Amino acid sequence: MSTHDSTFRAMGSEVRLIVEGPACDGRDPAAAAAETIAFIAEFERRLSRFRPTSELSRLNADPRATVPASPLMLDALDAAREVAELTGGLVDPTLVDEIEAAGYRHSREGAVAARLQDALALAPGRKPAGPSPTRRWELIEVDHEAGVVHRPPGVRIDSGGFGKGFAADLAVEGLSGFSRCVVGCGGDLRVGGASADPFEVLVEHPLTGERDQKIVVGNGGVATSGLNVRVWKREDGGFAHHLIDPSTGRPAWTGLVGVTALAPTAVEAEARSKAALLAGPGGGAEILRRHGGLIVHEDGEIEPIGPIRLQPNRRVVIPMNAVAA
Template sequence: MSLLDRHFPTMGSHGRLVLADRVAGPEPSPRLEHAAADAQALLVELERRWTRFDSASDLNALTDDARSELPAHEHVRALIRAGAWAGRLSGGLVDMTLGAQLAQAGYDRHWAGEPAPLSEALAAAPPRAAASPHPAARWQALGVDRRAGTIRRPPGVVLDSGGLGKGLAADLVAARLVGLRFIVDVGGDLALGHGGGGPHEVVVTHPLTDEIAHRFHLGGGGVATSGIHRRLWLDEHGAPAHHLLDPSTGRPAWTGLLAATAVGRSALEAEVLAKVALLRGPRGARRALAALGGVLVHEDGAVEVIPALQRAAQHAVRNLAAVA
């Protein structure tokens, strides 16, 4: 079997492509090389169009346009459609209209520094509470007219692609890899395809120790983790802050969870479910992940595996043994 494993920077984070086909040989086949080049070129284009950190991006051009409905490239339409869908699925907890609030919290450029000490941040953080949607529900104004090639959004509002963009990007790359066995990793959002082989092993890392907190097997779909530990800083007042906002306050959410990993039928769905779980806190997270499963890491370091994931993993292991 021919194998390609490539690492590269993308979307202000780390990207990885693992591709395999049935061509024999120690070196990646021409098909894999072409697929990888195509995937990386697509990710470069998506970042150029979707980033909040480049004044020339398509996304920022939407903020400066006074029209409520305007033409947009197909990849921008896909992002707006994903934002509207995420808002509906999450009841407004995943809200891509919070770009200005993210900048005010201190997340106004690609993350490039070391995170603030987690133990100190947790000690100084406000009382824990589940996040709530913003009553204005500006995400409800997001929409796409496919026939006209236009999008709708609240004029003047700063949109943020954030985790939604990473999950959607992984899925758009995965759509070009049909027939291959693949792992597409865009900033930790995974799109998986088995290519006729057995399931992939997925490892969840503990945010406090960097050791393996849990491992499971999954043949296809998506996996994503949402956590407060990677992008953690002190704001201008010396208060701890991170990039996962409570939409109702526009401030970082402190819910009692350090991280939530979710399984989805796509990387985008996994991203939305992981963020919902983190923002809802332990009790709400269990409900959010009940159908497809996931892993929660609490502030005291305890690891909780949602039962649906255990059942899925047991089923996948049996399938893997049958393939082997």
């Protein structure tokens, strides 16, 4: 059995790629991994909000109501709508104006995050987020036959709420012939392959950075959303982060600092993790209950929800005499 394991930067995050052979079609893991890496680079080139020449940026700037789009863009917009519908509008892909107003206009690749404890100390009162009353995401219509997208000019789309999970799903589909594979884009992972052997996935605590919990994941997705990576200090002295409350258009402070969600796909896991964090402790548990997940409260407490195979990540020490035998 041959295994390819690589890590690289893309989409403002660390991307992890594990491909275990053999493949039923005889493909080499390393060659398939190279194709996957190229696909992720192409995905970012087309769907990044931070690249002025990307197809998404051109679509957002296009004054026409109907715009031709590539098949990848049409599929991505389908995913954006499905995420919004699944979460009742909590994960809204049309909040570009709001997130830019919060200070997230450019990529934060390489930027040092503010200290989350400082941000929590100055944050406004905690309350669950809610959907936007305008429900702009419902105005996006995709026509695959015509190869166009309809939306009112000025409605801009952000791939930040679904892009990494969607990319992981598509990448794993391309690796479906292999016995096992994992594609992790930032915190959003998709496990696939013909083998029934699950992967153990470590969960990083958003406050301590410790990886002291692990989830056993079979074929499916797992995603984590948290406030600790993309949080910054504004010029007025306050703090902001990238998870916007659609009802207010401002960063959401709900009493949770991190959520890990399981789901059949990575894009659904990403949607559920973001929605659960936005919904706060009560609503978040309901969102996670079907497939399982973890809620991390502001005091650092970890609360497992639903059907989740959670194990402490303990170091295993093998006696030397056992090894010699």
